[in-house]
Amino acid sequence: MFRTLKKFFDFCAEKERKQFYLSIFLGVFNALFIAMRIPAVYVVIKALLEGGLSKKTAYTAAGIIAASIVLQTAVSMKTTMLQTRGGYNTASFKRMEIAEHLRYVPMGYFNSEGLGKVTSIATNTMENLSGIATRCVMVVTKGIITTLVIIASMFVFNWKIALVALGTMIVYLIGTELMIRAERSDSDGATKAQDKMVARILEYVRGIAEIRNFDLFGRSITDVDPAIDDFTDYSTHLETTYEIAMFLLSTLNKLSGVVMMLMSIAFYLNGSMSLVYAVTMIICSFMIFESLDQVGAFNGLTRTIENCVDKANDALSSPTMDIDGKEISPESMTLTVRDVDFSYDTKKIIDGVSFEIPERTTAAFVGPSGGGKTTITQLLARFWDVDKGQILLGGKDIREYSYDSLMKNFAFVFQNVYLFSDTVENNIRFGRPEASREEVIEAAKAACCHDMIMALPDGYDTVIGEGGASLSGGERQRVSIARAIMKNAPIIILDEATANVDPENEELLMKAVDSLTKERTVIMIAHRLKTVENADQIFVIDRGRIAQHGRHEELMKEKGIYKRYISERKEAAGWKLGSRS
């Protein structure tokens, strides 16, 4: 438990950590003020048993309690705010840290699933943490400190009884720790059962179309019930351990209270303690462990905190690149690749590739899927860093550029278009934030999407994306092209899309691509015959190497992948589903 708290405090930033520490320190005072009940009770009992009961006794007791309420309120107002700030700000700063971290992670690193995970950590996990951590730190520290303060004041009355109380508390805390450990080893099984259940459920949910289509109900693959039952059993079993531990710990507290009570009576009977003290001690022995019990009850939550912290640290552990180079304006836009190797997960993707793309020429990359052509185009724009060799822009290694000054030279059109939930105008303007409305419209016209945008309910002010107007695949493509045109970068990296384009958009899309690529260096993953044929150079990439290189006419004369590829493309473009009647 202390380890988890420590882990959490380490996780916090300096300022928040100090806030938590201060709140713990103030907690001591708070505990003292809560414990003021004891002197109040003591005053009354003393007067009751030793005589001298008067109205003054009543006033004194009431005064002490009233003061206790006022002081408690004052101190806990301070601690509550310290802990609230500490908890929520920690979550908030971690979110920022994750966001900052992402700026340095190689762009190619994340697939959509990985990004989904990080998003979930930055939102759900941190939300969970901010609420639970605040509460947990409050209860645990308050419980321990209050108990310690009461024990300390018991030393004033009788050190032997106080020792028993102290001993009990130590055993209790050790017991809690043991319980956490026992749970941890026990929870391995439960975690496995849970992982299995989640995997089975996900498989079922993702495959539901097939399951229904092929009527797979009742087959073992769709039978998730045993996995669910298994997890239920494990959870119940885990709960048993927990209940037994809680039973032992609570009983320990109460029985120790009974022992303390009997000790007080014995000391009174043998004359070493006054009746007043004995009665006060009996009362103490009944209330002493009530806040300690809360500590045990919050144990489950410490595990959640630990999980949250681990997840966030995990998100921050992905590799980063050094992107703080110099501000450089390249002398030319010539891209040179020299003997580049690149591996991903020990699998070699690019293997000793060298080539040059001169300014204002078009380079087309073709080849089988998984051959490495996408990776090559990504390396050119430093989505990753190469393992060996180097890539130069205008004669300078791209790693010498600061990331932003390198990116200024590139515009991208990706296969999967990402548009922000913002107005169409702002989405296009994203390419150049200072652009005027007229410039945005001009770019939209060049990308053949002006008419389509004007037909939207609020024209350029229409919000797209979630909760807004939805655009078809081809329309999104064209908006993304307008965005790239807006950026007016000298090098265009383009993944030519064939899927998800609606027929009436096809021609417009091609026109849009034309206006984007005019007079620029174009690097494209090409699928259309015409674009391939017109390219200044064609690279056929297969198994991480350049299998063929040249112009269309040259390559058509060679026997090889390219020729086969072209004939397949022609066949595909001319595919017909014939009539049968």
Place this chain on the structure above:
Amino acid sequence: MKTVETKENAPSQPVLNQNTFSWLWEFTKGKRSTYLVSVVLALLGVACILLTYICLADLIRELISGGKDMHFYVQRGLQIGILWVLRYAFHGFSTYSSHGATFGLIGNARKKLLKKLGTMPLGAVQTRSSGEYKNIICDRADQVEPTLAHVVPEFTANIVGAVAMFVYMMHIDWRVGLWQLICIPAGLVAFGIMMSSTPKYYPNTIKKTKALNSTAVEYIGGIEVIKAFGQSRTSYGKFVKAAKEGADCFIDWMQSQNFWHNFGMACFPATMLGLLPSGVRYCLNGSLAPADLIVLIILSFGTVAPLVTVFSYMDDISKVGEIISDMADVMDEKDMVRPEKSSAQPKDHSISLRDVHFSYKDTEVLHGIDMEISDGTVNALVGPSGSGKSTIARLIASLWDVDKGQILIGGVDIRDMPLSEYNRHIAYVSQENYLFDLSVMDNIRMGRDGASDEEVIEAAKRCGCHDFIMSLENGYQTICGGSGGHLSGGERQRIAIARAMLKDAPIVILDEATSYTDPESEAVIQNSLSRLTAGKTLIVIAHRLSTIAGADRIFLIHNGDVEASGTQAELLEKSPLYRSMWESHIAARKEEA
């Protein structure tokens, strides 16, 4: 279905509607007796506490009246010790059975939700991403457990316990019993003021949290675009602002109610404030025995403090309501009503749509479609995006039910056939091809239960995927992995087509626009599709008009109506819309060819 695992609309206003409760009540079926046991055990625990205090009172009275017999005290001490042991044993068993019941309950809820996904329209299933389902069925369902399991024993023990102690105190001296409550009005006022600020601050936290979440989703989801456009600094700035505001709104809320919250928390359990002075007064006038006052002091620890514990659960309970209502939303989806056995057999594989209307989220998207598709013909659905052509295909595939009108197969209304039987007639080929975490062999075999290995291989060969399967590490025994992880998009798709081939359904629906996940293997996939569709009743949602130029019948869909139908030649003649689409397509084609 997307796999992004976020709950994009984080905390929404807890909707504890009637429906949530009735659904929850419905779910406790079969576990209600266990919960009852839990309550009874908790009550026994409470009885033990009460007995403990009675013993204690007895002991105190003896002590103050000067009893010197240690045996008596030890005896009472033992009794108290045993009662405590019993109390925690009862409490433990109560909590244990409540947990057991709740785990079982959640397990049942999971099973019911999964079963529901099999009976509601598939289209409705697919309106949520698999990540959302995982969230509802797995993650958030787990979060419900601790609260639900504790509510029963804790509420029983704490509320009944507090009331029992109070009654016992009233029995000893009703005046002091009432006096101890003197702080409660102050505490209630404090909490009341605190609650009254909720409508002012709560919506703001919701708003800011939502804003934060959507900023995070955009920033992380769009990180590629952000970096590529050199906007990471600006976008990061936006994110930082949202993150700060997300924390500040809670801090501000806490700040605003800071005094009342802490004052209330200090006030509520301060029973001594009224108890001590009043007790002293009654002792002075002789109407209360000193021993009784001491007993009352001890008892008062057990009256209000437990109620505060109950309060701390209130927050969690509203969260549970929120989660449960998410589940209820899924459970409330309309089921597809299908008979156990079909009343008639389709005479052939022709398809008729008669006056089909369909609305999606209150907007009618199809306004009375009539179509006749003859057995064994090639038919194309064409039209601008958003025209409704995909919806028609999905209705024929029985992904949704029509709102009005009917769809007939071989003269039989598709709603008169069980889904499983109907599915045997239809193969729906789209981009979403899920391969299960099984061998390639078993994945293809799903097409037809009981197909032999030879038949599977035969289907694979006909789809042109035998060679690449053989080149895999373990050939047909290669495990596809979740979502077919180790295979390329094109390879996955070919396996899925082989599976459909094995199924040999007489009607094939093909969504061309989304059919090629992988342009490099387009030609190969087309070849397999040609084989798959040969001799079948075929419906193509066409993307390239040249593909279906030779179709027997082309249906031009526009704004939810069939605008025209006929062969290519007929449509070119009578439909200006078709003509313009064709010309645009040809222009694009010419560029290519």
